[in-house]
Amino acid sequence: MVGVRWMTAGRDATRERLESALGSGRGAVLVGAPGVGKTVMARAVAREFGRQHPGVATRWVSATESATAIPFGAFSHLVELAGADEPAALLRAAQESLRRYAATGLTLVVDDAHHLDTLSATLVHQIALSGMARLLLTVRHGEPCPDAVVALWRDGVLERCEIDPFDADESAGLLEQVLGGPVEGVSAARMFDASRGNPLCLRHLVEAAVDAGSLRQVEGVWQLRGEMRLTPELSTLIDQRLRTLDPEVRTVLEFLAIEEPLSAADLAEVAGADALERAVTSGVVTTSDQGGHLLVHPFHPLYTERIRSGLGRLAARRLRKVLVAQLSATAPTHLGGRLRIAGLALDSDVPPDPDDLVALSWEAMRMGDLALGERLARGALDQTGALSARLPLAHALSWQGRGRDADAVLAPVDPETLSQWDLTAWTLPKAANRFWMLSESGEAVAYLAEMRSRISEPAAYHTLDALAATFAMNCGDLDRAVRVASVVLESPQAQDLAVAWSAATAALSSARLGRFDDVPGLAVRGLEAAHPGLLRFTIGFGQALTAIMAGDVAAAGERARHYLTFSEFQQPGRAIAEVVFGHTLLAAGAFTEAATVLFSAAAALTSTGYSWGPLALMGLAQALGQQGRAAEAADALQRAVAAHGLRSRMYAPELELARAWTLAAGRDLPGAVAAAREALREAEQTGQAAVALRAIQEAVRLGDVTGLRAARRINADVDCVAGRLCIDHASALSDRNGGALDAVSVELEAAGMVAVAADAAAQAAAAHRARGHRTAEVAARARAGALARRCGMPATPALDEVLNPLPLTGREREVAVKVAQGLSNRAIAERLGVSVRTVEGHVYRACVKLDLPDRSALARTVGTSPAPSVTPSSKNR
Template sequence: MPIRWNVPQHAAALEQLDVALSDLARPGAVILGPDGVGKSTLARLAAEHFAQRHPATVIRWVTGTPTERTVPFGAFSHLVEIAELGKPAALLRAARASLGRKVRQGELLLIVDDAHDLDILSATLVYQLALAGAARMIVTARAEVAPEAIAALWTDNLLDRIDVAPPDGKTKQSEPADVDEFIAELPAPARAVLDYLTVEEPLSLADLTVLAGEGAVQQAVELGAAETRVRGEPDEPAVVYTAHPLFAKRARVALGDDGARQRRTELVTLLSQHPNEHLSDRLRLASLALDTDALQPVDDVVESAEQALRLGDLTLAERLAQAALDRSGGLQARLVLGQALAWRGRGREAGQVLTAVDPGQLSEAELMAWAVPQAANQFWMLGEPERATAFLQTTRNRVTDLTARTTLDALTATFAMNSGNVPRAITLATEVLAEPSADDTAIAWAASAAALASARMGRFADVPQLAQRASEAEHPGLLRFTVGLAQITTLLMAGEVAQAQELAQRFTDFAELQQPGRAIGEVLLAHVLIVKGEFGAAAAMLEPAAAELERTGYSWGPLSLMLLATAIAQQGNIAETAKALRRAETRHGTKSALFAPELSLARAWAKATVRDQAGALFDTREAARAAERGKQSAVALCVWHDAVRLGDTRALAPVTRLAAEIDCKVGNIVVRHARALADNDAGALASVADELAAIGMHAAAADAAAQAERAGGR
């Protein structure tokens, strides 16, 4: 009763694939189609053809499965070495480096089969490999369920897209009834192999032999239920997969919950006896053990939850930490769970988890471990900045350790910056960064706050060093975006618009793995697009980003809405501008007071849209003065430039004063723009328009050109 698949030949697709692999200007191709259509066969044949033409080729296989998708780097665990600590972006760089360590440049052919079943980190790694041209690649996937990073392989035109379909338009092999009948008729040993693979795929040949019995895997292979593969070096142990994705799905249905739990328990019992040197293997075991009768020690589960949090897998971190907390009620499990929930924007739930702690029963070290996420959640997610700041001060009065006090001061600096008190933020951050005992957390908070505060104050020379210190401190949260905004602000004021866009793009090129990180990266990029005058593209990016960020408490949420209102206003859409502006005003508060000038500026552009120039100029001047009162000189200069664009002839004096204080390329252009407008000098305005266009500030350039035309016509 062996099942035989009549795999279509797809000669034309194979020829396309051969051509794609031969094109040195492109990394390879992605094959898209339904299960059972022959994608894997095409990939194997194309790889064989390529290896015949290039004998030095080293072929490596990566196969996504539904169970591997729950583990960071799960499908790549046999190929990459990753550190246990570090930020996701750094881990991805390390993974890329380890993948090519044993292969000479140009010799690696990476086949990624069923890429729609990759975890986020693995999918991101595939995207980055294609983007960098680090390997020849063949990727197979089902387009309709592929992760965003995999779909971007063809939407970003990185790999040639090859679509394949069954000759009759449907895959007969994918009929569930046929598969159910086949599974029901399998002999017990082969059926056992399929049952174990339905709870974890792949499994090593050795482990499956222990679990299902001698000869069981061979029987399953002969009957067409399973297949063995060697994924890396020829001498590496073989692993076993189901022969078709539908087998695992239907076998799981037939197995039922109780049967699956039993198989999972047996598997965890066996795997627990192996030394797990690879982090992905330990996380896989921890995840697998959650729904079994072979529970891991609570401390091990908490440690795995911490590792998942550091890797940026917030979903897995939440599952593991919740399981550990349910079993033990321990503080560390509670802290990991609270952070995972908070970073996912679920502040109310995080608050419930964290406030259950009695601080009076904590040691000083425990108090610190609890106080930092508690305060951060209060400030951003719960929207209680004053309460959070007071709580930090109370906590500081309780601790005596200098390192602990320094960490609390660093978080206080971040709160001060977000609240718009940038001088205090700079003072506190400077003290923290000068303290030898400051740990990585303190340095990350302080350096990122100081970097953005410095950029908005116009102290651009300080930003690179502060950004470097922040990036060197290992912190898995979202502080990298704060640093990113500081760097982008500095580049824009230096007239390096293209470089600013390139930097912003890095935050959206799937180096940022999950929401809300992806949305924040899009806010950074949209900010640059608005400067470039690409208002439609900016608004299209900001609308979904703002919707995502509104569900969190981050100050990026109000900022995204301010920028959205500005982008829509400059397209002339009155109704949508008003709607976005109302949302921005509703979400704005103390925790986003740093961006108060941007809110007033959004109001100004909204009034300009309805031709209320007096109102627009009033709001622009208010925005500039608010920025100056807050010592945000660079922001004030930018806002005064918008006033000039809107026709404010009184802006020359403040612009001249601020440009002298800051001394940057854009500041000097703004002075010339303000002077030309005040003098009604058509030639000078046209010259300024050319200068602005040359550096990529096309929105301001268009306004200057229009002013030149009006001045010339008078």
């Protein structure tokens, strides 16, 4: 990991300003925080200037704190002085000494000019005024600086340029550039938060994380797991800064190393008001106003990270005890405050009551903080070993995808010794863990049914029934899932956990079944339950699909963004929210963004057993396929097939749509149409009306209208905007009615289905062309191109036929595609039911039309050209 790459990446604007100031003026002063890349930037600019002006000499001066008291200490290698003299005489002698370098031009680079002694600073000022040399200075932001240096930019002699830390996006881009691959959003955010965008800090954090194995590639995506460490070099740099602090100021940072931010009032009480004021003055802490409360933060997270790593266990426990006492003095009643105090008290001399820890563990998980839920539950288990502590811990571990660990927590319990209530509570995570995390879905269904037979208490068996409903949904029996969940939801004896599971299951199932009116009420019921946890994303997926089918893709996207915001940067919640968001992007036609989001989500979910993982891969294959990225789509499809099973049986239609777009990208349009029809069959077989309509719509985009009758039948039951648009689209295409296709394209765009609208416009252009309507054809083609550009120019068959046509007949194109797929003429003849000689004739004519020398050239050309079209069928209309 070369340092120059870390320091110069993404700094083009700053570099251009410096180069301009150096080339057309007297020079510049580059100001920035420590480690932000001032020195590297100055060296790069000076080196480039020297390359462009070979007759100009470049001399480098490095000022240091230790040489500040030595007259001309930084210039000792350039300036020859005979002995002590008056300052004015010394300055004249120094200038004369430098003139020998300036005979043909001189560039003088002064690094860390804030450390210059008074005479050196005055010399630099005089050189700038005289124009004897071009100057490039670096100055550390916030450091005391000699007046002579400050005057250079204050009086406009040199241009002042700021070099700032990277923002979050620049930091993420730099990580991907240096690591050579995509970086998970959660991990990039953690690295940015720790480094504050400082490239030097970022570099050392990455190197330490890679060396420790906590930053590694999973399915091609870099992921950070566990704690971040500091390299010895970075620790040394931070220690140099910390050693200059007064002991009282360091105490302020010690408290912030234990917990941050802290209110100024609390920090003043435990560390002292004077110490806090000096910490603010010295710049090691900053303050912010939040709701009228003044909060104190470390100036840089690495300060507190370094202090925390150096604190002994006893010292850390003492600091926690003091903080717990101070924070508890105000007796916080809000949940966030109670969770904060409990987390602090865990590793203090006064641990919280285990019953309180258990209750707060559930609350933390309800808010989506699985890591804190695990800590609190483990703290309770360490004290008691009781089943009440094992249950939230098992849930927290399982929901994080750590199935084996969860099973180990539950294993010591003998179910034969449990009451009905305890048996129910123990069975729930045990069965769920087997279903999702341990790849024992079939066994988990049977196990849950067997344990259910032992329970007679209604409130207890409702909880198991809620989980059974979720199993049924994932296994593809959505109608049964809704029936079982409805019984639970109608019972006044059902507890919150049962309500959360049942409402989430019923919300998503109802949306996919086409029972859209039921979704809003179910969503509210589930979200109001005490323990929705990760179940909120199941609800969100149902809400998003409902909005899409109502013809409001924008609303679906906003709903998905809401859940993405809720998840913040905690896994696996963040990745699950990205799956929901990615599928709304697919509906909108934002394939590039969808592929990025789903690629990252799939990698994060690889180590878990969630059915969201296969779904992410299915969506990824669809996005890549519609971009024409055949090989990548095929890889995603293969991984989706491998991950698919009983626990994701509900998503079988999506798997077939992934296959359809993968085949379309590979120029196998008949295979793509067959896969889309299979998606419809899978959806209808499981009663998923909404998904069936979407499968028909995708088939229509591929030129197939055989699902028109099914669309009319299905939409007669569910009656939604997306269904009506699908029917209008298929009907217009079946009739080759260009005007009707134009109209439906406009309606699809209004619904937010931009890629579908682009395909409809392209199909309209083809229909107008077939009828000789040249003006209408040109207008439709222009509209198709404009819509396609909004989607990043997808490579769908309809768009490619109109925007990038090959001058071949349908049969010539079909044969050429099979040639590109590597089939021999005999194999092609067998597939098409024609003679080998006929195939040879088609190959010959295709080569002539495309001005190609031979069969190999035809394969290469067609293999990289847009996908061929297929003539729409009117069968079974």
